[in-house]
Amino acid sequence: MRAVKTVISTAGNLKRENPDMDEVNVLLICLRAIKDANVPKFLQDDLKLFNGIVSDLFPNIKEAPVDYGILEEAIRKSCIEAKLKDVDGFVTKCIQLYETTVVRHGLMLVGPTGSGKTKSYEVLAAAMTSLKGQPSASGGNYEAVRYFVLNPKSITMGQLYGEFNLLTHEWTDGIFSTLIRRGTVATDSNKKWYMFDGPVDALWIENMNTVLDDNKKLCLSSGEIIKMTEDLAVASPATVSRCGMVYLEPSVLGLDPFTECWLKNMPDIMQRFSQQLNSLFKRFLQVSNWFCSSLSM
Incomplete structure (x- = not known):
C-alpha cells in the first residue's frame, strides 16, 4: 500500500x-x-x-506495451550463451528485474529452489553489459554491470560490516564495507550489484536499513558513513518496505528446460543416449515429481 x-x-x-x-x-x-x-x-x-x-x-484505460526489443533480444542471447533455455516466463522475470532496478536501488529476489533466482540476475547483467551505451526503454543508456556475490550467513557480522579489536581498539573493515568503499571511489560508470546470496537473517538485514533508505548511506559502528554514489519471514516491515521485490516461481520454468539443458551439456560419449533419456524424462519425471510433491504436503 x-x-x-x-x-x-x-x-x-x-x-x-x-x-x-x-x-x-x-x-x-x-x-x-x-x-x-x-x-x-x-x-x-x-x-x-x-x-x-x-x-x-482504471476502466477503459488501455496501456500501450513498452518496447523492450533490444533488451529482450539480449536476454535471450545471454541465455543461449550461458547454455540455458530462453523460456518466455524467465525472460519476462528478467525484464521485471530490470524494471525494478530502475526504480529501486535495493531489492530482493524471492522464490523456492529451482525458480531461477541466481540465473536471472546473471543473465540480466550479461545482457545489460552487451548493450552498454545503447538507449534503454526507461531513458538514458544501458550500462555494464559488475556483481559481487557473498553469503552473509557464512561469516560473522564483524567480518561482514567491520569491527573493533577489543584489545587494540583498531578498526578492521568487513567484506561488504570494503566492497562499498571501492565502489564509491571507482572512476568507471559500470553499475555495481552487491548480491547477498543466502537466507535472510534479522541481524544482517536490519543493518542494511540505512543503505536501503533513500539517503543510500552505510553507517558503520566506527562512526564512518559511506554514501553510495549511484542513483522475509525474519525481515521486519521496515526492511521489506524499503526493498523492491521480484518473486520467481518454479512453475514458470517447468521441468523441460532443466532436462533439455542437461541433455545438451552431456559428455560426447553420452550423446548417443540422449533420445532414450529424453523419452524417459517425459514419461516418468513429471509424474514422479508430482508424486513426491503430494507426499510432502
Whole structure:
C-alpha cells in the first residue's frame, strides 16, 4: 500500500505541475507505475486478482506495451550463451528485474529452489553489459554491470560490516564495507550489484536499513558513513518496505528446460543416449515429481 500511495501522490504532483496535461496520460503513467512496482512480487494466482482490481480502478484505460526489443533480444542471447533455455516466463522475470532496478536501488529476489533466482540476475547483467551505451526503454543508456556475490550467513557480522579489536581498539573493515568503499571511489560508470546470496537473517538485514533508505548511506559502528554514489519471514516491515521485490516461481520454468539443458551439456560419449533419456524424462519425471510433491504436503 505504501508503493501505491506513493505512485498516486506522484501522479497528483505531476498533474498539478502540468495542468494542461491530458488526464488520460496521467492515468496511464499512474497505471504503469503501479504495475511496475507490484506485478513482479505477485504469484500467478494473485496476478489474476490484481489485474481484476486494476481494471476496476482504471476502466477503459488501455496501456500501450513498452518496447523492450533490444533488451529482450539480449536476454535471450545471454541465455543461449550461458547454455540455458530462453523460456518466455524467465525472460519476462528478467525484464521485471530490470524494471525494478530502475526504480529501486535495493531489492530482493524471492522464490523456492529451482525458480531461477541466481540465473536471472546473471543473465540480466550479461545482457545489460552487451548493450552498454545503447538507449534503454526507461531513458538514458544501458550500462555494464559488475556483481559481487557473498553469503552473509557464512561469516560473522564483524567480518561482514567491520569491527573493533577489543584489545587494540583498531578498526578492521568487513567484506561488504570494503566492497562499498571501492565502489564509491571507482572512476568507471559500470553499475555495481552487491548480491547477498543466502537466507535472510534479522541481524544482517536490519543493518542494511540505512543503505536501503533513500539517503543510500552505510553507517558503520566506527562512526564512518559511506554514501553510495549511484542513483522475509525474519525481515521486519521496515526492511521489506524499503526493498523492491521480484518473486520467481518454479512453475514458470517447468521441468523441460532443466532436462533439455542437461541433455545438451552431456559428455560426447553420452550423446548417443540422449533420445532414450529424453523419452524417459517425459514419461516418468513429471509424474514422479508430482508424486513426491503430494507426499510432502
